[in-house]
Amino acid sequence: MLSTYKQKQRVVHICIYLAITIIYLLLASCSKKQADEIAPEPPPQEKVTYNNFAQALFQSRCSGCHAAGGPGSGAFTFSGYASVVANAERIRQAVIVTKRMPPNGSLSAAELESLSKWFEDGMTQQ
Template sequence: MMINFQKTKPHFFLLSIGILFASCLSNVDEVEELDPCDAITFSVDVKPIIDSNCIQCHGTGGNFPNLTTYTGVSTNATIVKTEIVSKRMPQGGSLSDAEIQAISCWVDAGALNN
């Protein structure tokens, strides 16, 4: 009986090491997949920022571009991003770094109506 245990001991050790490495690899993949931009949506994140900071001047009958609708914002998404990243807009106010990042992520992801 002692002989059988001695023969299986190396196999058990190798199996244990393999399981340990496999579990570490799966944890690494989960960490790499997290991207804060994945959760940004137009309706929840971008539209409230635009409504609070931009449509006073860029609303119906205001300055170009009209940002009151998704179409108006998405059509001009690159312009909006450029102006807020450079901090030229909004005039007389400012967006937080988190707000700028949210709009930038949304534009970079294709300015989807989500």
């Protein structure tokens, strides 16, 4: 009698374990499914524009010499988007092709790549 009671108890324990495992699996699969549904599409690679990239680069890496009155202002005076577009081919040559500018060659490979992409994509402002 005692042994059948113990057997029953074991069966109950196994059932409880199984139930817990099943509930756990159900919860795990639900939350994973939900997470998949909620997760947004990965954004398309951000477009390089004047406003989100090029302006800051010209400002920080060029305007020290190419702002009005600076040592490089005779060759190119940076004064905003229009001044870059008007000199685009010379700037592209000096920075991307011959890499004469900036004179200390301080642009990183990533900056050069983004700037070159910006020229290729038609120098969009925003």
